[in-house]
Amino acid sequence: MTAGTAQTPILKIDGVGVTFADLKALQDVSFDVAPGEKLALLGHNGAGKSTLFKCVLGFLKPAAGRITVAGDAPGSNHARRSVSYLPEQVAFPRMLTGIEIITYFARLKSVDPREALPLLDLVGLAQAGRRRVGDYSKGMRQRLGLAQALIGKPDLLLLDEPTSGLDPVSRREFYEIIDRVAQEGAAVLLSSHALSEVEGHIDRIAILSKGRLVADGQIKTLAEAARLPITIRIKAREGQADALRDRFGGTRINGRSVELSCEPAGKIDLVSRLTERREEIDDIDIALPSLDDIYRFYSNLAEKGDAA
Template structure:
């Protein structure tokens, strides 16, 4: 596995503002990494540094083996970028816009039709962009980012304006790109979307990296409880309560569902105890802490990764 992006002690200052402060990480091929953080956390600044649109105040940023400060056009040909707010000439048609960008990258014009079809805009290829909805413009921006099958794909809030079906289509494309070896960096506030689509999460806060790892690794570090949810059979809620004893974390969700918190060390013991008892429930569900909870945990001043 090769490293396609390397940041070493990178800082970017704007006067007294430390937009990025001593950040280091490496991104390898065939990896989908979620970059999360509140507005002003430094996410977009990091992306601009990787694109070579901005130079670090200190430290180094290397993409595909080249220092981005050098502004290598050869490297940029292998980069794909979708900004948070896409803006295209409204007078051009979708096909004309893509032909322009395909030509800039030196790719075959024959790829235009394939790209329009891939992002679901073949039916509107010859309509002016000024008539496109926000979601259509976002898809057109994605098509532009995919030109030439980039080795590195940087996506800033990529699903803005997309309906649920198109979001699924977008993440299917992301998985295809990752499986083909592309390094993908996703910056997004839609944390629930990222859980099943990112292999790794980097959390930023006030310009600093405060956590970095897979969801399982972050869960082990955070040691947040798993929610165990049991659905009782008819009239079984009180019997479950009696069997549980006086647990302060026991919660009744509705007339037939009870839930409680289990620490990482105790959840297996609880399941074994439950399996050997005649407890009146017909379903049990274990809900590990999601990215929302992990994000809040690490931003709450607890020990970082």
Template sequence: MEQILTINNLTKKFGYLTAVKDLSFTINKGNVYGILGPNGSGKSTTLGIVLNVVNRTSGQFSWFDGKTSTHEALKKVGAIIERPNFYPYMTAQQNLKLVCKIKGVDYAKIDEKLEIVGLLDRKDHKFRTYSLGMKQRLAIASALLNDPEILILDEPTNGLDPQGIHQIREIIKKIAANGTTILLASHLLDEVEKVCSHVVVLRKGEKLYSGRVDEMINSHGFFELKTDKEDELVKLLESDTSFGKLKIDNGLITAFLNQPMDASSFNKLMFEKGIVLSHLVKRKESLEEQFLQLTDNN
């Protein structure tokens, strides 16, 4: 697989504080990567290092084939790591023309990128009239002007209302569907679960996990169950090695699976044992539950 960014044993210290500690991971072409962690986990510092705005203490990183200088590589990168910085008295189109001049990009790209972020009909409106969500979408259009191979976004939905969050997430999916690799930092588990294929989980600058989102923990999910024969059902589940942890709360039994099992097979098994279920739902553990398991074990 073609590599876009390789990070090896990266460390960054600010005096006595270690913001990033011995971090290694690889980003391959065509995927959407999330760097996930609470505030202060080293996400923004890591992005700052690979974008040449923060000096590393030790370790290495390389772009693309490893032979391209960072300066040259960054010409193929689009990034938003701070709040959008446009002239408020100028229109969206005028602001993007300035960016085109700086990047050496044809003005013809402007309408194409505004179309992607849903702002083409607002291109002649002044930046100061834009909502926060529109400003963020314009920043994405600006970062796309040079047709980057990778788009880097630091907390892209911070401060937005639910509609704004949804619009940004849909735009990210659309950009990824066109083949652009995306790396986004977020403290929102929901964001990573909805838009990312891969995730790097950080806590206090250290990597807890790196890999596919759907393989973050090899979970078989769980059943939510209700029945009139609660005691019988609990005994049966406790004696069956297919099930692990059980939780009982106000008549709702949550049974975690140790191995794959579908709801219809389980329902049939219960019926054969004389237990009629009034409620049966199979669920997958959310990224949040998996994340808590990861951080609890460290």
């Protein structure tokens, strides 16, 4: 089981299903998020991430299953006080300034605006507070969106592809803030369509594919469970490539190289056999399955399930 389950989860999603006309947008999705936990919800466009967020916010009523936010129904007053939301394409009235936006949302969340305004500092917008949002860059709007989401120390942060459109530096700063907020006890559920983007920043991932949850766990656990082959590329000495291919199998590529693949468990054995032939070998490259390979593996599971 996952790290946070000892605590009462702040978000409980249990067997949720949503159908639009004849499209099953979500089918039997279940997972929990505990206080202080950072969970990334991964999926292609149209996998059902935004639909799930809308259910958690109470905008959509699931046809099946049950969601509770801080013990209450989504959309209830208590639930809305506990959740903060940052939509994928965050937008604010263009004519208002950053300070006005933060003051406005503080009032909507029953928080003293004087307590909320320092958040502009935190996200690096202190200088831009008096400028109109219409003049902000996309990254600045996203930071303002984050400041808005942090007003009133929410128990659950719901971030829909929060770092799309951010440059690498802003992205790092963004995750530093998320880390700090999670350390203070907030649960963070963020969506993304690339595993490589969230790696190192989150505790756990859940993968949605075609409306179904196909994986839920730590990246390391999921990578091991997937048993994806490791690729070993050997660069042969002059004239030795064919001999190596005959001995170890694999495929010849671009002139002097041979590519082998093996199970994770067979890696050490294969490498030691290779070193016995080191006079025939110029160089060895070992490529572990990439995060995107792991992600693709789990995403494709659902598609194979459909075909069966």
